[in-house]
Amino acid sequence: IGRIIFCWFLRHKKSGGGIPLIPREVLSLGAAENHRDYYHSILEPLFFEVMNRPLKERKPVTIPQAELIPFLNGGLFEPHRNDYYEKAPNYALKIPDRWFADFFSVLEQYNFTIDENSTVDADVSVDPEMLGRIFENLLAEVVPETGETARKATGSYYTPRAIVDYMVEQSLKQYLLTRTGLPEDKLDSLLSYEDSEIDLSDAERNAVVTALKEIKVIDPACGSGAFPMGILHRMLLVLEKVDPRLEIWKRLYLGSYHPVMRRIIEDKLRKGNEQYIRKLTIIQDSIYGVDIQPIAVEIAKLRCFLSLVVDEIVLDSEENRGIEPLPNLEFKFVAANTLIGLPKTASQSAFGVTGTIKRLKELRESYLRSFGAEKAQIEKEFRATQQKLFKENVQWAVADTLVKQLTEWDPFSYESCSWFDPGWMFGVEGGFDVAIGNPPYLESRSPKFSQQLKDAILAAVRRRWEGLSSHFTRGSDLLVYFIETSLHLIKPSGSVVLISQNAWLDTLYGKEVQQFLMKTTDVLLIADSDYKYFDSREGPNINTVISIFKGRSPHKDNVLTFARFHQSFDLLEPNANNYAELKKSGKLDFSQYKYSEPLLADIKWGILATVEECTIEVLRLLRQYGQRLESVLGQKLSVGQGLNLSSDYIVDSSILEEYPFLQHATIPFMTSSDGARYVLSSTENFLVDEYLLNMQQRKALKAAKLRLFDRNSTTKKYPALIMPRGVSRHFCALNKARAYSSSFVDVYDDSVQRPEDSVPIMNLWLFFNSTIGWLLREISGRKNLGGGLLKAEAADINQFPVYIDFYDQTGIKSILKRVEDREVLDTIEELETTEHIMIDDIVCNRLGITAQLRHRIVDALKRRVLMRSLKSIT
The missing domain is CATH 3.40.50.12420 (Rossmann fold)
Structure with a gap:
């Protein structure tokens, strides 16, 4: 599919005489319908005998106007193992003509352009960015063996262009700030598509050209090449502004290139094709990509190829119609696991600069422009030189393991390597100037x-x-x-x-x-x-x-x-x-x-x-006046979660009436049935203590499918304070009932028996029922539960210094007495009650909070609660 799409784009690249690189007689819906066994009669020879061979080396083929189709190279049209084509077709691959007719009928509906930056005014125009979408949709295909999509399995998703453009601009700006010293306003203009002219001195122009010649950018999860292409186009934009005729670049760098590359550059210069030279040298010198999926790497290469072809000048009278064969990009984009590096002893940099390493560098440069027998010879020599290097340098004690690891990478195969090393694979030592990308979305679970x-x-x-x-x-x-x-x-x-x-x-x-x-x-x-x-x-x-x-x-x-x-x-x-x-x-x-x-x-x-400025002020005050629970001297305070028992452990009043002997064996158990309370004096539900029943009683309950609670199954004692996890309204209940909780946030104090007699617990009760306490839970909880609920976990409390000694136990107990027999109202309503205002008076006075700041804090909490409520409605 990738080859077909590439060739479909080439149909739209024409000479001055209007002759396309690939005739419609070869590639179109009509061609597919007019040729029997279309794949073997047309596409297979097009790929492997025409576009993969110079005109002088081609075998006779039955393809219409084959002499007009240029040799393109680039590895794209070399047969892979799963093409079932070595030196001749073996017809093992069967693709029905109907499939091509259906596929081409879809492609014919679109207006293809081979320029990624094209603004062709057509509702159905398609540019090479489509290759990224193709990649995503190929990965979305269901794997029959597993019933799962490859995309879901790898977490790979295509990055929208708006995001790519913003990230590319920011990355190049940071690099140029460091390398050139230009002020930000000039760099903003340089990187903007809207500012066409910018006033720069000669020294500044030289600095920008030098910086962009030396930049090295890697995408560690390159996918279909969206970020490498984004970098390429933004670098082109800048270079066109600072060095439109390549005068600075020629003076500084032309002589540094490999002779074969230099010949190509000089030929393009004679034809006035500066843009092709810029693209080719940027791809060769600056852009690198890694992805664990070989298909992604192949499509990233495709986009590079198309980007070069768009700037070719098609000259029908010249050899190969004036088209330069595409570069080999095996040392620019590799299929590998970026996250697994080699041991330091096996990285190429550990071997120092040797003649062998220099030879590898030379072979990489030669390979870029090679094809045919020369290409095969370079591949052979590269493998031999690589083997020689690591066999001579890897320490003998680990040689077998590392040699096996190193030989796994074959740059000329189409397999993914289980490790990545930029020295071995790219010849890049010392690091990259920019790493940019969109990592896979894969959760730990x-x-x-x-x-x-x-x-x-x-x-x-x-x-x-x-x-x-x-x-x-x-x-x-x-x-x-x-x-x-x-x-x-x-x-x-x-x-x-x-x-x-x-x-x-x-x-x-x-x-x-x-x-x-x-x-x-x-x-x-x-x-x-x-x-x-x-x-x-x-x-x-x-x-x-x-x-x-x-x-x-x-x-x-x-x-x-x-x-x-x-x-x-x-x-x-x-x-x-x-x-x-x-x-x-x-x-x-x-x-x-x-x-x-x-x-x-x-x-x-x-x-x-995400928090408001007033909340930041509160957090700073808490850091000044407060303590984390575990650091309160003389106390054994901790936070945890309720018992999370299944429903068959829970008994209510109807079961107690049915089994009167349970009355002496119950343990209070707080559930959502108890509502939202400031003080928990009793519960609607209970657990049954297994050890307070005799054998006959246990059997009777088990026959009724009721489970008994074993106190020894948990190290937890009953909590001193209980707060909701799924919050519809905020509250903190003082646990006078000595109850366990089902799945609430519990505060434990192992140093006291009666929480109401503990000064630290009463201080915490007051704080967790204050506007500030509720605001902390609001900002740290998750708001995506639906129904307007907030999920506020026990662990969230540990990041805040929430313990404060208020030195006012009389005032706190007075408030407790006023609220112990009533339920907590909805949060917005509760904030206006006399008791809540009294709570806030003590807390805010202790922290030195002004009336103005206090008002802003209350408003901040109200806004957050209202936004949750609004989400539950919409």
Whole structure:
């Protein structure tokens, strides 16, 4: 399919005389209907005998106007094992003519253009970006053996162009800021499609050309090549502005190229084809991609090929119609597992610069432009040289293991390698200037993310980061490993720009990743958007963020910006980094934190990214006045979750009436039936204590299919305080009933028997029933449960310093007495009650909160609760 689509695009590339590179008589719906056994009679010889061979070396074929079809090379038309075609067809591959007729009838409906930046004014115009969509849909095909889509199994999804453009612009801007010293406003103009002219000095132009000649960009999960293509087009834009006639580039770099490459460049210069030269040299010098799926790598190469063909000048009178054979990109895009690196002793850089390594570099350069017998000879010599290098250098004690590992990678096969090393595969040592991409969306709990794979990745993380590897746990989603791997792949001054699921901002494993990032890099930006770019009908049902990391040495004065854009990325102006201006115009909201801000280390970033300024003030006050539960002196405070027992453990009053002997064996058990209370004095439901019944009583209950509770089955004692997990209304109940809870958030105090007599427990009861206590639960909980519910977990409480000594037990007990016999009202209504105002008086006075700040805090809580309620309606 990839070859057909590529050739379909070539049908639209024509000479000045209007003659296409591939005639309609060869490739069209009519051609498919007019030729019997279309695949073997037309397509197979087109691919393997015509487009894969120079005109002088071709065998006679029955293809109409074959002499007009140029030799293209590039590995695209070399037969693979599953093509069932070695030196001649064997007809093992059977494809019915009807399939081609159906497929071509669909393609005929569209207006194809071979320019990715084309703005052809047609409702059905299609450019090479379609290849990315094809890749996504191929992966969406159901695998018959498993009934599952390949896309779901690998977490691979195509990245929309608006996101690609924004990320590419930001990555190149960070690189040029570092390399050229140009001010931001000039770089914004350089990178903008809207600003055609820019005033630069000769020195500035030289600096930009030099920087873009030397840049190396990697996409660690390249998919169908959206980001490499985005980088290519934005680099072209900049170079056209600063060096339109290639004068600077020729003076500085032309002499540095391999003789074969130099001949091609000089030929294109004579024809005035500067754009082709720019594309070819950018692809050769700057762009690299890795993906675990060979099909993705092949389509990424296809897009590079099409990008080159679009700028060819077709000259019917010249050899091969003036078309330069396509480069071989096996050392530019590889199928491999990016996350599994080699041991340091096996990386090419460990061997030093030797004659053998230099020879490998020469072979890579020669291979780019080779074909036929020369290409086969280079492949043979490359394999032999590679074998020689690692057999001579790998330590004897581990030689067998590493040699086996190293020989697994064959750049000339179409298999995916289980490891990745930029030195071996690309000849790149010292890192990349930019790592950019869209990592796969695969949760830790996915069966496709096997324990074996997790072990292998974690071992690789330990090799990469040694003392910092403890920040990565087995429960992490796949995306976090792309974050750390990307940082490992860049130079000390490089940049990482990734779009990923936002789960790492709100999870426990994500908090560890945040600690890791603050120790290893400057996090510049985490950008969210009101727009959901991945439609759950066609893509992952997730929310995404764009993250930008700079360098591998964090600075304490670094400023981390959390931004939320209120318009689509494709509508952003060139000054999209002027957050203050964009905020004034209502196009985004943002907050900023210096690395020296303690909250960055204490609080999950998903909270800091979304909270109001008044909430930040509260968090700072709590850090000043409060303590975490586990650090309260003289107390054994902890937070946990209820017993989570099945319903057959639970008995109610009707069962107690049926079995009177249970009255002395019941344990109070709080469930949702008890409502929302400030004080839990009794419960509607109970557990039955197994050890307070005799054998006959136990048998009677088991016959009734009632399960008995074994106190020894849990180390938990009854909690002192109980709060809801699924929150419709906020409350914190003082547990006078000595009850266990079903699935609530429990606060335990192992140092007291009667919670109402404990000063620390009463302080906590007051705090967790205050506006601030409810606001903390609101900002840390998940809001996607439906029905307007908030899921606030026990672990969320541990990140906040929530214990404060209020020094007012008389006032607290007075409030307790007023509310102990009533249920808590809906949150908005409860905020206006006398008792709640009394609670807030004590809390706010202790923290020194002004009346104005207190009003803003109440409003912030109301807004969040109302938004949840609105979601439940819509």
